[in-house]
Amino acid sequence: MTNLFTLRSKFFWPAMAVCLLPFVILAFLDSMAMDDYYFYDLFRARGFWGAQHDLYLTWAGRYTTSFITGIFISLDLPARSPFLPTLCYFAFTWIAIVYMLRSLRPLLPAGFFGRGGVWKAAAVLFILFLYVQVDIATGFYWLSSTSVYQTAFILFLLLVGTIVRRISVHRSFAPVDLLFFLLVVLLVGCNEIMAVFLPLFLAALAGFFYMYRRRIDRWLWLGLAIAIGMGLVVFFTSGVMNYRHHLMNARTGFVTILPVIGFRTIEVLFYILKEPLFWGCTIAIFVGGIAVSPQLKEGPLTIFRTRNVFLPAVVAPISIVCLALAAFLFASRGSIPPRALNNLGDMTACCLLALLFLAAIHTGARWTTANLPKPSPLVQLALLVAFLMTSVNYAEAWRSVGSGYLYHAVVADRDQALKTAAAGHRHVAIVPSYDAALTEKIDRFFPHGISATAREWLLQKPTLLVVYDGAAVGDAAYAHFYGLDTVIVGPDDRRPKARH
Numbered sequence: 001m002t003n004l005f006t007l008r009s010k011f012f013w014p015a016m017a018v019c020l021l022p023f024v025i026l027a028f029l030d031s032m033a034m035d036d037y038y039f040y041d042l043f044r045a046r047g048f049w050g051a052q053h054d055l056y057l058t059w060a061g062r063y064t065t066s067f068i069t070g071i072f073i074s075l076d077l078p079a080r081s082p083f084l085p086t087l088c089y090f091a092f093t094w095i096a097i098v099y100m101l102r103s104l105r106p107l108l109p110a111g112f113f114g115r116g117g118v119w120k121a122a123a124v125l126f127i128l129f130l131y132v133q134v135d136i137a138t139g140f141y142w143l144s145s146t147s148v149y150q151t152a153f154i155l156f157l158l159l160v161g162t163i164v165r166r167i168s169v170h171r172s173f174a175p176v177d178l179l180f181f182l183l184v185v186l187l188v189g190c191n192e193i194m195a196v197f198l199p200l201f202l203a204a205l206a207g208f209f210y211m212y213r214r215r216i217d218r219w220l221w222l223g224l225a226i227a228i229g230m231g232l233v234v235f236f237t238s239g240v241m242n243y244r245h246h247l248m249n250a251r252t253g254f255v256t257i258l259p260v261i262g263f264r265t266i267e268v269l270f271y272i273l274k275e276p277l278f279w280g281c282t283i284a285i286f287v288g289g290i291a292v293s294p295q296l297k298e299g300p301l302t303i304f305r306t307r308n309v310f311l312p313a314v315v316a317p318i319s320i321v322c323l324a325l326a327a328f329l330f331a332s333r334g335s336i337p338p339r340a341l342n343n344l345g346d347m348t349a350c351c352l353l354a355l356l357f358l359a360a361i362h363t364g365a366r367w368t369t370a371n372l373p374k375p376s377p378l379v380q381l382a383l384l385v386a387f388l389m390t391s392v393n394y395a396e397a398w399r400s401v402g403s404g405y406l407y408h409a410v411v412a413d414r415d416q417a418l419k420t421a422a423a424g425h426r427h428v429a430i431v432p433s434y435d436a437a438l439t440e441k442i443d444r445f446f447p448h449g450i451s452a453t454a455r456e457w458l459l460q461k462p463t464l465l466v467v468y469d470g471a472a473v474g475d476a477a478y479a480h481f482y483g484l485d486t487v488i489v490g491p492d493d494r495r496p497k498a499r500h
Contacts, residue, residue: 009116011381016123019388022397023130026141026464027086029404031411032078033468035144037477043073061238064155064189065148078143079481085143089150093129096157097122103161106168109295112288124384128281129153129346131393132272138339142466145339152190153346159183160350163205166219167300177219184223188230192240192332193340197324197347199227204320208312212303257334264329264336265322268344278349280387285353289360296361304358305365313355317348393464400462406445407462410437414471422483429482430490434469 043051048070055066077084101118113121130136138145162180169176184202188195202224209216234240272278296302321344329336375383388394414431421429432440442450442458450458461467470478471487479487 022401025401027083029408030082030141033466037481041477041480058239060240061234064186065151069147086140094126096154097125100157100161103164128277131275132345132349134271134341135338137464137466139342148191149342152194155187184226195231196327200320257329260334261326264325271345272349276390277387285357286360289357290364293361293364304361308362310359313359317351400464403460404462404465406441418482427485430488433489
């Protein structure tokens with residue numbers, strides 16, 4: 001990730017393409033699920049602004065992400081091109097990382113990233129932030145969840161980049177302040193976990209400034225006040241508490257929430273620390289911090305040559321996660337969906353890497369660059385490939401591609417059957433069960449039979465896609481999406497087939 005890495009683009013980008021390939025393929029095997037149909041039903045009935053009003057008052061006050069979801073629904077993208085939202089969020093996440101890294105340039109020596117290094121570093125970090133998510137399926141492949149949580153992380157990356165740019169500006173008020181305040185307002189309106197995490201993050205940043213004797217500027221105090229104020233507005237005017245207590249059936253006692261907080265904190269850290277790519281990025285960033293330390297002669301980063309931040313680098317992010325979870329879980333009485341932890345995993349990994357870089361600057365003031373390892377480009381390529389592909393998520397992505405192809409085929413057949421029923425002005429449609437349709441697909445693709453192991457694998461549902469059977473659960477919004485009153489699952493055809 002620094003100029004210590006001399007791996008050429010002709011080797012780097014093919015390695016990245018191979019790593020991203022299964023995740024991109026999965027986007028084209030994706031389909032709508034659960035709340036997606038509800039949103040279509042709501043926006044058709046209430047219109048764009050009427051739906052925004054209803055969602056704010058009865059859902060969770062997510063004004064930013066409800067607006068973005070409404071745009072996708074209004075353009076009919078989830079139904080016409082279900083792969084497009086996922087690919088858009090891939091691209092936006094990458095661009096946000098590039099923005100954050102480019103914001104560091106005024107604080108670092110010239111040539112720190114090397115030629116094209118920002119884009120390469122952003123690519124590696126994108127894969128890392130994908131891997132450390134607790135639930136990748138809801139992180140990128142389900143629009144109703146992706147727009148809520150991945151939007152928040154993208155805006156958080158933009159906020160971090162904007163804060164870095166503001167630190168390098170010496171004027172009391174700069175145009176970048178307006179962007180900072182806007183991002184704070186938008187982040188509070190993304191989801192509940194971000195509305196809790198953001199004030200804690202800004203307060204920790206103010207404490208960090210105070211600890212290392214940097215003046216806490218008014219823009220940071222004002223941003224913290226806006227975050228707290230907007231959070232209180234959402235808390236008292238939206239349906240967030242009703243949503244958490246009733247829809248999520250949150251009735252856990254306060255005492256029993258304490259172990260839940262500890263377990264969820266450990267879960268967030270586990271999904272970060274289990275990834276070899278995280279440790280690879282840690283080594284690269286730490287080595288980069290050591291290498292850049294002797295070149296820092298002036299600027300905000302020079303203070304870290306004499307002050308060690310290793311302990312805050314470890315304790316601070318974990319403490320923020322624990323406090324954010326405590327506030328969230330006490331308010332919701334222990335109710336938190338796994339997908340809400342995606343934000344905490346991504347943001348914690350980002351903070352850990354940033355603080356470890358600052359700790360490496362202190363270490364670099366006592367080392368010489370001659371002591372740094374300088375692996376050859378071939379070794380760098382081998383290490384890169386190993387860190388990228390020795391992940392359970394990478395293997396699971398390829399497994400999901402195989403089973404996801406059949407899942408997508410079943411969904412496509414059912415979609416066509418329901419559209420045909422609606423075109424025939426029928427109010428009720430009967431479809432075969434998912435298991436029966438899947439078995440029939442496998443028998444059709446392999447008329448001469450298939451091994452038991454391969455058959456068992458194909459019968460499994462793709463873990464990196466949100467598999468939803470709207471007909472089996474009797475989802476009224478699912479039927480209304482096709483212009484039907486009801487969709488019924490017909491009996492399975494269990495009759496033995498004639499042998500030829």
